[in-house]
Amino acid sequence: MANRWINTLNDNDVTPEDLFVNRRQIMGGALAGIGLVGMGQAASAAPEGLEPNSFEEITSYNNYYEFGTGKDDPAKYAASLTTQPWTVQIEGMVDKPGPYAFEDIMKAMTIEERLYKFRCVEAWSMVVPWNGFELADLLNMAGVQSGAKYVAFETALRPDEMPGVAYNVLDWPYVEGLRLDEAMNPLTIMATGIYGKDIPNQNGAPLRLVVPWKYGFKSIKSIVKITLTDTQPATSWNKANAREYGFYSNVNPEVDHPRWSQASERMIGGGLFSKRIPTLMFNGYEEEVASLYTGMDLSKEI
Numbered sequence: 001m002a003n004r005w006i007n008t009l010n011d012n013d014v015t016p017e018d019l020f021v022n023r024r025q026i027m028g029g030a031l032a033g034i035g036l037v038g039m040g041q042a043a044s045a046a047p048e049g050l051e052p053n054s055f056e057e058i059t060s061y062n063n064y065y066e067f068g069t070g071k072d073d074p075a076k077y078a079a080s081l082t083t084q085p086w087t088v089q090i091e092g093m094v095d096k097p098g099p100y101a102f103e104d105i106m107k108a109m110t111i112e113e114r115l116y117k118f119r120c121v122e123a124w125s126m127v128v129p130w131n132g133f134e135l136a137d138l139l140n141m142a143g144v145q146s147g148a149k150y151v152a153f154e155t156a157l158r159p160d161e162m163p164g165v166a167y168n169v170l171d172w173p174y175v176e177g178l179r180l181d182e183a184m185n186p187l188t189i190m191a192t193g194i195y196g197k198d199i200p201n202q203n204g205a206p207l208r209l210v211v212p213w214k215y216g217f218k219s220i221k222s223i224v225k226i227t228l229t230d231t232q233p234a235t236s237w238n239k240a241n242a243r244e245y246g247f248y249s250n251v252n253p254e255v256d257h258p259r260w261s262q263a264s265e266r267m268i269g270g271g272l273f274s275k276r277i278p279t280l281m282f283n284g285y286e287e288e289v290a291s292l293y294t295g296m297d298l299s300k301e302i
Helices: 017-022 055-060 073-080 102-112 135-142 236-240 286-293
Strands: 004-006 025-027 030-032 042-044 087-092 098-101 114-121 124-134 150-155 175-179 189-194 208-210 223-229 264-267
Touching (some): 087 102, 098 102, 102 135, 114 208, 124 135, 124 208, 135 189
Parallel strands (some): 087 223, 124 264
Antiparallel strands (some): 114 124, 124 189, 150 175, 150 223, 189 208
16 A cells, blocks of 8 residues: 655755655654645655665666666766757647647646655666656646547657667657556656756656556656547557567566566665565555556456
């Protein structure tokens, strides 16, 4: 079960990393006293009160294949990505299609920006204090039309700035998708920062998706296009290997990847020989999201 705390903030309100970590106190499952301004709606914390990883850990060990397949490649090469100006094209089944400047999005969302401490899982896991806002707020701003069932996302494709796209690791540009009800869930956020700092390029600047109950590759980075549609969209890893990567990609420890077990995970920051911990169903957010999949066979609809 996910812990919860209550706080609102904007980018300037976040406690510095050292104070954020050292002053955090768990009281009855709620996070209190982290030096933020104001009180407001609840945001979800990492399961089991896990400590957030350091900014260095979060920004130095990444998957962002547009900059290389090594975990340290994004930190080495992503500085070449130009993130200002930045525009997100929102199209399809919306009332207000068109280009949305990142600055205009942020002006509209500033009051709603919050801190979200989510655990992210791939073959490894870490706890990231994201700054951001609910994806639902952005979709509502564009006006979702009746009949829309899915949300498709597309990453920037900049061959001159992204050395990794010279290799056919994936079919570029990187694309992902969610069912509309998944996209509108309060846990689904658009992240714009980490520890109150602007999100670094290697982590998906300036705007990335975070879906904490799914494996990390679903949380598409550096988004340039969002499309509302009534048809299930293609996703990059599913196109590359449908046997291993389904559309949903929910964290499910009971279903093994064809080449390895997903029943346990290793936390980044604990060292090479750190103890593995059990992987939680839906990454610990089962109470919040299990109802989205009522009636589905989660051993087959992966």
